[in-house]
Amino acid sequence: MQQNISFVLDGKIQTLDFNDHLKPTTTVLNYLRSSPIHKGVKEGCAEGDCGACTVVIAELNPDNKISYKAWDSCLVFLPMLHGKQLITVENLSQNKGTEKVLHPVQKAMVECNGSQCGYCTPGIIMSLFSLYKNEKEPTKESIEDSLTGNLCRCTGYKPIIEAAAKACAQESTDQFTTNEKHIIELLLQIKDQSNSIEINTSEQKYFQPKTKAEALELINKMQNSVLVNGATDVALRVTKRHELLNEIIDLSGVEELKKCIKTDYLIKFGAGMKLEEVKKIAKNEFPALYETLVVFGSRQIRSVATLGGNVGSGSPIGDTLPTLMAYNAEIKLQSIDGERRINMNNYILGYRKTERKPNEIITTIIIPRPSPKTIVKFYKVSKRKDLDISTVSAGFSITLDDNSVEAITLAYGGMAAITKRATKAEEYLIGKLWVRSTVEQAMELIAEEYTPISDARSGAEFRTIAAKNLLLKFWNETNPIHKLEADDLEIDNLEIDNFD
Numbered sequence: 001m002q003q004n005i006s007f008v009l010d011g012k013i014q015t016l017d018f019n020d021h022l023k024p025t026t027t028v029l030n031y032l033r034s035s036p037i038h039k040g041v042k043e044g045c046a047e048g049d050c051g052a053c054t055v056v057i058a059e060l061n062p063d064n065k066i067s068y069k070a071w072d073s074c075l076v077f078l079p080m081l082h083g084k085q086l087i088t089v090e091n092l093s094q095n096k097g098t099e100k101v102l103h104p105v106q107k108a109m110v111e112c113n114g115s116q117c118g119y120c121t122p123g124i125i126m127s128l129f130s131l132y133k134n135e136k137e138p139t140k141e142s143i144e145d146s147l148t149g150n151l152c153r154c155t156g157y158k159p160i161i162e163a164a165a166k167a168c169a170q171e172s173t174d175q176f177t178t179n180e181k182h183i184i185e186l187l188l189q190i191k192d193q194s195n196s197i198e199i200n201t202s203e204q205k206y207f208q209p210k211t212k213a214e215a216l217e218l219i220n221k222m223q224n225s226v227l228v229n230g231a232t233d234v235a236l237r238v239t240k241r242h243e244l245l246n247e248i249i250d251l252s253g254v255e256e257l258k259k260c261i262k263t264d265y266l267i268k269f270g271a272g273m274k275l276e277e278v279k280k281i282a283k284n285e286f287p288a289l290y291e292t293l294v295v296f297g298s299r300q301i302r303s304v305a306t307l308g309g310n311v312g313s314g315s316p317i318g319d320t321l322p323t324l325m326a327y328n329a330e331i332k333l334q335s336i337d338g339e340r341r342i343n344m345n346n347y348i349l350g351y352r353k354t355e356r357k358p359n360e361i362i363t364t365i366i367i368p369r370p371s372p373k374t375i376v377k378f379y380k381v382s383k384r385k386d387l388d389i390s391t392v393s394a395g396f397s398i399t400l401d402d403n404s405v406e407a408i409t410l411a412y413g414g415m416a417a418i419t420k421r422a423t424k425a426e427e428y429l430i431g432k433l434w435v436r437s438t439v440e441q442a443m444e445l446i447a448e449e450y451t452p453i454s455d456a457r458s459g460a461e462f463r464t465i466a467a468k469n470l471l472l473k474f475w476n477e478t479n480p481i482h483k484l485e486a487d488d489l490e491i492d493n494l495e496i497d498n499f500d
């Protein structure tokens with residue numbers, strides 16, 4: 001076990017020891033703000049919403065190549081930096097003689113007038129820098145997605161989007177590419193000397209195991225400790241509620257939890273896989289999971305947050321939960337005594353209460369490939385399209401046999417204290433024709449089945465109407481007769497085109 005952490009900053013390995021002042025739960029943002037040369041990073045919200053604190057993290061992939069990701073530094077505990085390179089806005093420009101040469105991203109922002117008061121600008125520059133390192137010709141959607149997590153009150157996004165396109169289109173090799181070999185050497189040096197981390201201060205214990213076996217031993221010994229993976233949920237307890245977390249087991253260093261295994265029948269997602277990686281895999285494999293993740297947080301959040309963390313939160317507004325129910329997914333839980341698989345539909349027991357026992361961790365989320373006859377969809381109703389928590393969410397699946405309902409799952413988030421299936425509506429629909437009149441009957445059952453709350457996001461009445469209408473939308477998008485009409489329409493259009 002080692003007591004300190006090491007990471008690369010300003011081209012050098014930095015090693016940090018912890019005490020009651022520099023806590024293991026000190027965020028990267030607060031650490032940087034305490035340094036005289038990294039004041040560019042700003043605190044806007046301390047909860048992952050504004051992006052003013054964005055930094056870029058470079059880390060070694062399994063093939064020892066470097067990947068660059070934008071992170072919200074306000075949500076990252078310092079030990080999560082171990083073995084990585086931390087890049088801030090101060091690291092982008094270069095001194096050449098007496099001249100300061102801006103990075104292509106900074107130059108494009110100046111040329112496109114992408115900044116006014118400048119408060120958001122360092123964060124925006126870092127999001128664009130991450131985009132520049134990852135995509136040479138980003139689409140407008142990709143540029144917008146990379147900026148979803150950055151708020152700007154005064155400039156307006158058009159010049160910033162133009163700057164992104166301009167910077168990424170440039171055929172240039174920046175100093176990060178030129179220096180990459182040296183950085184890889186430094187990161188490998190840290191990796192070679194790395195052990196599991198155990199930080200003890202008079203107030204806190206923070207463990208970062210390297211293997212699953214160690215993680216299971218630790219959780220078995222300290223069953224009241226707080227488990228974290230991406231910490232995008234847990235960090236808010238520190239930054240917003242100012243809690244002192246006494247015992248933390250950080251799973252982010254366990255490589256076995258980051259693996260993905262595909263077979264003909266299912267895909268096993270390691271609980272420690274980042275949502276941005278899950279999104280890439282889901283695009284071609286599980287379209288409804290992909291759609292869930294398109295509107296999940298921001299790129300900064302998805303680059304840190306994990307699938308295991310979303311399931312682990314057991315939140316009634318956790319977006320992947322209704323989708324995983326609709327896919328009939330299974331959750332693998334493991335302790336030193338062995339492992340067990342729980343169907344997602346039986347996993348939630350109460351408000352943020354799950355089947356997980358205190359000595360277990362979630363290791364894998366198993367999603368069976370649906371049959372070709374089954375359609376799965378995800379819907380999210382929220383005040384904003386981007387970076388917002390669901391008011392109501394829904395994961396639906398249907399299997400039709402000659403337009404009658406063979407199997408159906410209607411799982412809702414935001415309608416009760418738990419992610420909850422509309423079982424009465426499901427039972428009513430089984431065996432019935434998938435036509436509007438039966439769907440309208442089922443909508444009435446949904447209204448009877450739930451008594452949602454009114455809160456800051458919406459009133460109970462709105463939630464009920466939204467839930468009913470999502471079923472109608474699902475029917476509208478899935479009923480074969482409707483599709484047939486659309487196909488006929490296409491044939492008509494084709495004939496008209498040919499006639500022209």
Ligand SMILES: Cc1cc2nc3c(=O)[nH]c(=O)nc-3n(C[C@H](O)[C@H](O)[C@H](O)COP(=O)(O)OP(=O)(O)OC[C@H]3O[C@@H](n4cnc5c(N)ncnc54)[C@H](O)[C@@H]3O)c2cc1C
Nearest residue numbers: 048229230231232233234297306309310312313318319362
């Ligand atoms: C700005 C912002 C936007 C967000 N947007 C969304 C959104 O659109 N939709 C949404 O659903 N959520 C959203 N979230 C919430 C959060 O990002 C997700 O719940 C995320 O998936 C949590 O993953 P994590 O790895 O960061 O979890 P952590 O914070 O590390 O952990 C979350 C919970 O899961 C437990 N846990 C973590 N890993 C394991 C494991 N392997 N085994 C057992 N328990 C475990 C932890 O103990 C904790 O209780 C948002 C959060 C922020 C800050």
Ligand code: FES
Nearest residue numbers: 044045046051074
């Ligand atoms: S300070 Fe707002 S996202 Fe970090």
Ligand code: FES
Nearest residue numbers: 116117118152153
């Ligand atoms: S330039 Fe002022 S907030 Fe963006």
